[in-house]
Amino acid sequence: EIVLTQSPATLSLSPGERATLSCRASQSVSSYLAWYQQKPGQAPRLLIYDASNRATGIPARFSGSGSGTDFTLTISSLEPEDFALYYCQQRNNWPPGITFGQGTRLEIK
Amino acid sequence: QVQLQESGPGLVKPSETLSLTCAVSDYSISSDYYWGWIRQPPGKGLEWIGSIYHSGSTYYNPSLKSRVTLSVDTSKNQFSLKVNSVTAADTAVYYCARQYITSGLYFDYWGQGTLVTVSS
Numbered sequence: 001e002i003v004l005t006q007s008p009a010t011l012s013l014s015p016g017e018r019a020t021l022s023c024r025a026s027q028s029v030s031s032y033l034a035w036y037q038q039k040p041g042q043a044p045r046l047l048i049y050d051a052s053n054r055a056t057g058i059p060a061r062f063s064g065s066g067s068g069t070d071f072t073l074t075i076s077s078l079e080p081e082d083f084a085l086y087y088c089q090q091r092n093n094w095p096p097g098i099t100f101g102q103g104t105r106l107e108i109k
Numbered sequence: 110q111v112q113l114q115e116s117g118p119g120l121v122k123p124s125e126t127l128s129l130t131c132a133v134s135d136y137s138i139s140s141d142y143y144w145g146w147i148r149q150p151p152g153k154g155l156e157w158i159g160s161i162y163h164s165g166s167t168y169y170n171p172s173l174k175s176r177v178t179l180s181v182d183t184s185k186n187q188f189s190l191k192v193n194s195v196t197a198a199d200t201a202v203y204y205c206a207r208q209y210i211t212s213g214l215y216f217d218y219w220g221q222g223t224l225v226t227v228s229s
Contacts (some may be wrong), residue, residue: 032212036216040220087154091213
Protein backbone atom coordinates (compact mmCIF):
# COMPACT_ATOMS: atom_id res chain seq x y z
CA GLU A 1 0.00 0.00 0.00
CA ILE A 2 1.24 3.47 -0.88
CA VAL A 3 1.60 5.88 2.01
CA LEU A 4 1.28 9.64 1.56
CA THR A 5 3.26 11.90 3.89
CA GLN A 6 2.37 15.58 4.05
CA SER A 7 4.62 18.33 5.33
CA PRO A 8 4.70 20.45 7.27
CA ALA A 9 2.01 19.37 9.71
CA THR A 10 1.26 23.02 10.40
CA LEU A 11 2.16 26.06 8.34
CA SER A 12 1.83 29.53 9.84
CA LEU A 13 1.67 32.38 7.34
CA SER A 14 0.10 35.80 6.87
CA PRO A 15 -2.46 36.88 4.28
CA GLY A 16 -0.74 37.85 1.05
CA GLU A 17 2.12 35.42 1.56
CA ARG A 18 2.87 32.40 -0.62
CA ALA A 19 2.11 28.94 0.76
CA THR A 20 3.89 25.79 -0.31
CA LEU A 21 2.54 22.45 0.89
CA SER A 22 4.21 19.12 0.21
CA CYS A 23 2.91 15.58 -0.30
CA ARG A 24 5.33 12.69 -0.73
CA ALA A 25 4.31 9.19 -1.82
CA SER A 26 6.13 6.07 -0.66
CA GLN A 27 6.26 4.91 -4.27
CA SER A 28 5.41 6.42 -7.62
CA VAL A 29 1.76 7.37 -8.20
CA SER A 30 2.46 8.84 -11.63
CA SER A 31 0.33 12.01 -11.74
CA TYR A 32 -2.68 10.47 -10.01
CA LEU A 33 -2.79 12.84 -7.08
CA ALA A 34 -5.43 15.24 -5.78
CA TRP A 35 -5.55 18.03 -3.22
CA TYR A 36 -8.55 18.87 -1.04
CA GLN A 37 -9.30 21.81 1.22
CA GLN A 38 -11.37 21.35 4.36
CA LYS A 39 -12.73 24.13 6.55
CA PRO A 40 -14.10 23.53 10.07
CA GLY A 41 -17.48 21.85 10.03
CA GLN A 42 -17.44 21.39 6.26
CA ALA A 43 -16.81 18.54 3.86
CA PRO A 44 -13.55 18.50 1.92
CA ARG A 45 -13.53 20.32 -1.41
CA LEU A 46 -11.59 19.10 -4.43
CA LEU A 47 -9.00 21.71 -5.44
CA ILE A 48 -6.54 19.97 -7.75
CA TYR A 49 -6.70 16.65 -9.60
CA ASP A 50 -4.16 14.75 -11.68
CA ALA A 51 -1.48 16.70 -9.80
CA SER A 52 -1.89 19.99 -11.64
CA ASN A 53 -5.45 20.49 -12.90
CA ARG A 54 -7.70 22.90 -11.03
CA ALA A 55 -11.17 21.63 -10.29
CA THR A 56 -14.20 23.59 -11.42
CA GLY A 57 -14.51 26.97 -9.74
CA ILE A 58 -11.12 26.89 -8.00
CA PRO A 59 -9.30 30.24 -8.07
CA ALA A 60 -6.13 30.58 -10.11
CA ARG A 61 -4.05 31.32 -7.01
CA PHE A 62 -4.16 27.57 -6.31
CA SER A 63 -1.74 25.48 -8.34
CA GLY A 64 -0.38 21.98 -8.15
CA SER A 65 2.79 20.42 -9.47
CA GLY A 66 4.83 17.24 -9.32
CA SER A 67 4.80 13.67 -10.52
CA GLY A 68 6.08 10.33 -9.35
CA THR A 69 6.57 10.66 -5.60
CA ASP A 70 6.84 14.40 -4.86
CA PHE A 71 3.97 16.84 -5.17
CA THR A 72 3.39 20.45 -4.21
CA LEU A 73 0.31 22.59 -3.67
CA THR A 74 1.06 26.29 -3.99
CA ILE A 75 -1.20 29.16 -3.00
CA SER A 76 0.35 32.20 -4.61
CA SER A 77 -1.09 34.90 -2.35
CA LEU A 78 -3.07 33.81 0.68
CA GLU A 79 -6.58 35.11 1.17
CA PRO A 80 -8.23 34.98 4.61
CA GLU A 81 -10.53 32.17 3.44
CA ASP A 82 -7.56 29.95 2.50
CA PHE A 83 -6.63 29.18 6.10
CA ALA A 84 -7.85 25.62 6.46
CA LEU A 85 -6.77 21.97 6.40
CA TYR A 86 -5.35 20.50 3.21
CA TYR A 87 -5.20 16.82 2.28
CA CYS A 88 -3.61 14.98 -0.61
CA GLN A 89 -5.11 11.77 -2.00
CA GLN A 90 -4.02 9.04 -4.38
CA ARG A 91 -5.22 5.69 -5.65
CA ASN A 92 -3.63 2.33 -4.92
CA ASN A 93 -3.53 -0.18 -7.75
CA TRP A 94 -3.01 -3.08 -5.39
CA PRO A 95 -4.69 -3.62 -3.13
CA PRO A 96 -7.16 -1.39 -4.99
CA GLY A 97 -8.17 1.57 -2.93
CA ILE A 98 -7.77 5.17 -1.90
CA THR A 99 -5.28 6.76 0.47
CA PHE A 100 -5.25 10.23 2.01
CA GLY A 101 -2.32 12.04 3.52
CA GLN A 102 -2.53 13.02 7.17
CA GLY A 103 -3.12 16.68 6.35
CA THR A 104 -1.45 20.07 6.65
CA ARG A 105 -3.03 22.78 8.75
CA LEU A 106 -2.56 26.24 7.25
CA GLU A 107 -3.02 28.79 10.02
CA ILE A 108 -2.86 32.55 10.28
CA LYS A 109 0.40 33.83 11.72
CA GLN B 110 -25.25 20.62 -9.45
CA VAL B 111 -24.90 17.20 -7.86
CA GLN B 112 -26.22 17.04 -4.30
CA LEU B 113 -25.61 14.28 -1.78
CA GLN B 114 -27.25 13.92 1.61
CA GLU B 115 -26.35 11.38 4.28
CA SER B 116 -28.98 10.09 6.69
CA GLY B 117 -29.13 7.59 9.50
CA PRO B 118 -28.91 7.22 13.28
CA GLY B 119 -26.48 9.51 15.05
CA LEU B 120 -25.97 7.09 17.93
CA VAL B 121 -25.15 3.39 17.68
CA LYS B 122 -24.42 0.98 20.49
CA PRO B 123 -21.16 -0.97 20.60
CA SER B 124 -21.29 -4.33 18.80
CA GLU B 125 -24.32 -3.22 16.76
CA THR B 126 -24.54 -2.25 13.08
CA LEU B 127 -24.10 1.28 11.78
CA SER B 128 -26.35 1.98 8.79
CA LEU B 129 -26.29 5.10 6.64
CA THR B 130 -27.89 6.08 3.35
CA CYS B 131 -26.77 8.68 0.84
CA ALA B 132 -29.48 10.22 -1.32
CA VAL B 133 -28.26 11.71 -4.59
CA SER B 134 -30.17 14.61 -6.15
CA ASP B 135 -30.00 16.34 -9.52
CA TYR B 136 -27.83 13.57 -10.95
CA SER B 137 -28.42 9.96 -11.91
CA ILE B 138 -26.60 7.44 -9.76
CA SER B 139 -26.57 5.22 -12.87
CA SER B 140 -24.09 7.53 -14.59
CA ASP B 141 -20.43 6.63 -15.08
CA TYR B 142 -19.08 7.36 -11.60
CA TYR B 143 -18.34 5.45 -8.45
CA TRP B 144 -20.08 6.44 -5.24
CA GLY B 145 -17.97 6.38 -2.14
CA TRP B 146 -17.94 6.62 1.64
CA ILE B 147 -15.23 8.40 3.63
CA ARG B 148 -15.09 8.95 7.36
CA GLN B 149 -13.26 11.31 9.69
CA PRO B 150 -12.90 10.64 13.43
CA PRO B 151 -13.17 13.80 15.53
CA GLY B 152 -10.00 15.85 15.17
CA LYS B 153 -8.39 13.34 12.82
CA GLY B 154 -7.81 12.81 9.12
CA LEU B 155 -9.81 11.27 6.31
CA GLU B 156 -10.22 7.52 5.85
CA TRP B 157 -11.75 5.99 2.74
CA ILE B 158 -14.23 3.20 3.58
CA GLY B 159 -15.34 1.86 0.22
CA SER B 160 -16.95 2.61 -3.13
CA ILE B 161 -19.71 1.19 -5.29
CA TYR B 162 -20.74 1.39 -8.94
CA HIS B 163 -24.37 1.45 -10.04
CA SER B 164 -24.00 -2.15 -11.22
CA GLY B 165 -23.30 -3.15 -7.62
CA SER B 166 -19.57 -3.66 -8.13
CA THR B 167 -17.71 -2.71 -4.95
CA TYR B 168 -14.25 -2.23 -3.55
CA TYR B 169 -13.36 -1.70 0.07
CA ASN B 170 -10.61 -0.46 2.31
CA PRO B 171 -8.78 -3.69 3.22
CA SER B 172 -8.63 -2.64 6.88
CA LEU B 173 -12.45 -2.43 7.06
CA LYS B 174 -13.50 -4.95 4.45
CA SER B 175 -14.54 -7.68 6.89
CA ARG B 176 -17.10 -5.38 8.57
CA VAL B 177 -18.38 -3.20 5.72
CA THR B 178 -21.13 -3.72 3.14
CA LEU B 179 -22.12 -1.25 0.45
CA SER B 180 -25.29 -1.44 -1.60
CA VAL B 181 -27.01 0.69 -4.23
CA ASP B 182 -30.67 1.30 -5.07
CA THR B 183 -30.88 2.86 -8.52
CA SER B 184 -34.69 3.15 -8.33
CA LYS B 185 -34.33 5.49 -5.35
CA ASN B 186 -31.11 7.08 -6.60
CA GLN B 187 -29.30 6.28 -3.38
CA PHE B 188 -26.59 4.09 -1.95
CA SER B 189 -25.98 2.73 1.51
CA LEU B 190 -23.29 1.77 4.01
CA LYS B 191 -23.38 -0.83 6.76
CA VAL B 192 -20.60 -1.33 9.29
CA ASN B 193 -21.12 -4.20 11.69
CA SER B 194 -19.67 -4.92 15.12
CA VAL B 195 -18.93 -1.25 15.74
CA THR B 196 -16.71 0.04 18.54
CA ALA B 197 -15.86 3.50 19.82
CA ALA B 198 -13.16 3.64 17.12
CA ASP B 199 -15.93 3.86 14.52
CA THR B 200 -17.12 7.18 15.94
CA ALA B 201 -16.66 9.66 13.11
CA VAL B 202 -18.24 12.04 10.67
CA TYR B 203 -19.29 9.92 7.71
CA TYR B 204 -19.30 11.47 4.25
CA CYS B 205 -20.67 10.16 0.99
CA ALA B 206 -19.21 11.44 -2.26
CA ARG B 207 -19.22 11.06 -6.03
CA GLN B 208 -16.01 9.54 -7.33
CA TYR B 209 -14.27 9.52 -10.71
CA ILE B 210 -13.95 6.06 -12.27
CA THR B 211 -10.70 6.90 -14.02
CA SER B 212 -7.28 8.41 -13.25
CA GLY B 213 -6.93 8.97 -9.50
CA LEU B 214 -10.49 8.06 -8.48
CA TYR B 215 -11.00 11.51 -6.98
CA PHE B 216 -14.05 12.70 -5.05
CA ASP B 217 -15.57 15.78 -6.67
CA TYR B 218 -18.93 16.18 -4.90
CA TRP B 219 -19.45 15.50 -1.20
CA GLY B 220 -22.34 15.35 1.19
CA GLN B 221 -22.28 17.59 4.25
CA GLY B 222 -21.41 14.65 6.49
CA THR B 223 -23.18 13.08 9.42
CA LEU B 224 -21.71 12.42 12.86
CA VAL B 225 -22.14 8.89 14.14
CA THR B 226 -21.25 8.24 17.76
CA VAL B 227 -20.74 4.72 19.06
CA SER B 228 -21.66 4.61 22.72
CA SER B 229 -23.83 2.66 25.09
